[in-house]
Amino acid sequence: xxxxxxxxxxxxxxxxxxxxxxxxxxxxxxxxxxxxxxxxxxxxxxxxxxxxxxxxxxxxxxxxxxxxxxxxxxxxxxxxxxxxxxxxxxxxxxxxxxxxxxxxxxxxxxxxxxxxxxxxxxxxxxxxxxxxxxxxxxxxxxxxxxxxxxxxxxxxxxxxxxxxxxxxxxxxxxxxxxxxxxxxxxxxxxxxxxxxxxxxxxxxxxxxxxxxxxxxxxxxxxxxxxxxxxxxxxxxxxxxxxxxxxxxxxxxxxxxxxxxxxxxxxxxxxxxxxxxxxxxxxxxxxxxxxxxxxxxxxxxx
Ligand code: R1P
Numbered sequence: 001x002x003x004x005x006x007x008x009x010x011x012x013x014x015x016x017x018x019x020x021x022x023x024x025x026x027x028x029x030x031x032x033x034x035x036x037x038x039x040x041x042x043x044x045x046x047x048x049x050x051x052x053x054x055x056x057x058x059x060x061x062x063x064x065x066x067x068x069x070x071x072x073x074x075x076x077x078x079x080x081x082x083x084x085x086x087x088x089x090x091x092x093x094x095x096x097x098x099x100x101x102x103x104x105x106x107x108x109x110x111x112x113x114x115x116x117x118x119x120x121x122x123x124x125x126x127x128x129x130x131x132x133x134x135x136x137x138x139x140x141x142x143x144x145x146x147x148x149x150x151x152x153x154x155x156x157x158x159x160x161x162x163x164x165x166x167x168x169x170x171x172x173x174x175x176x177x178x179x180x181x182x183x184x185x186x187x188x189x190x191x192x193x194x195x196x197x198x199x200x201x202x203x204x205x206x207x208x209x210x211x212x213x214x215x216x217x218x219x220x221x222x223x224x225x226x227x228x229x230x231x232x233x234x235x236x237x238x239x240x241x242x243x244x245x246x247x248x249x250x251x252x253x254x255x256x257x258x259x260x261x262x263x264x265x266x267x268x269x270x271x272x273x274x275x276x277x278x279x280x281x282x283x284x285x286x287x288x289x290x291x292x293x294x295x296x297x298x299x300x301x
Contacts, residue, residue, distance in 0.1 A: 033280050
């Protein structure tokens with residue numbers, strides 16, 4: 001940290017830069033494509049007409065702001081996990097005037113045979129799987145809450161309108177591609193694990209995790225779960241808590257097959273990632289921010 005910060009409640013420097021992303025008003029657009037991986041962000045930024053601003057923060061965030069088809073967009077790499085998603089959504093919200101549309105483009109494990117590696121999943125909603133620390137604690141404060149090793153939340157919806165736009169641009173982008181690139185899988189759920197290992201059911205003999213059944217339990221609780229990763233459900237949750245000013249959707253390329261224990265080949269990622277990145281930008285610039293102001297878009301019951 002170089003600058004003097006004020007306000008311990010929401011730290012910003014004298015120019016208004018937020019603490020972790022290190023951007024200020026005017027440096028982030030109302031339309032944001034977010035990824036985990038910095039290389040993915042830089043590759044997608046090649047599609048922009050122009051880049052007006054770029055910053056890497058010392059806390060691991062990368063912000064690239066420019067124009068796509070003449071419309072201001074930001075591409076932001078945030079690293080991994082719910083915590084980074086929280087920094088990103090709150091600090092971006094703090095420096096952007098007006099409503100914000102966010103689409104996350106990540107990678108995930110698939111929990112369904114209909115989404116093999118190379119597929120792209122567009123979830124309708126998401127939930128979280130959290131390691132229950134009290135289960136592992138010798139002295140849980142409330143033993144009644146300590147009998148289950150992983151806690152599975154209810155669901156948080158993606159924005160219906162942005163999701164629909166995303167499905168359309170992705171299907172158009174992947175249509176006619178070679179086998180192993182696509183299909184686009186829609187209408188199911190994403191699960192965020194609070195970690196890559198224990199909460200996602202990976203077996204690690206070096207640790208006490210009691211996670212042999214976590215995926216089975218998640219699927220029994222939410223049978224339409226397609227994807228397992230670490231950020232998108234948190235994005236949906238935070239959007240829901242942003243008092244109507246943030247709308248979010250997400251898509252993830254399937255890297256890991258958690259049903260049959262397979263992994264995507266690098267040559268497929270090379271073809272898939274740029275196609276999806278461009279399709280996400282295409283969807284983002286179609287979002288009507290004014291209409292969002294008036295009504296927002298929700299799933300029909
Ligand atoms: C784990 O390897 C990371 O990959 C997935 C997970 O959600 C987690 O962040 O997403 P990204 O490829 O977007 O980082």
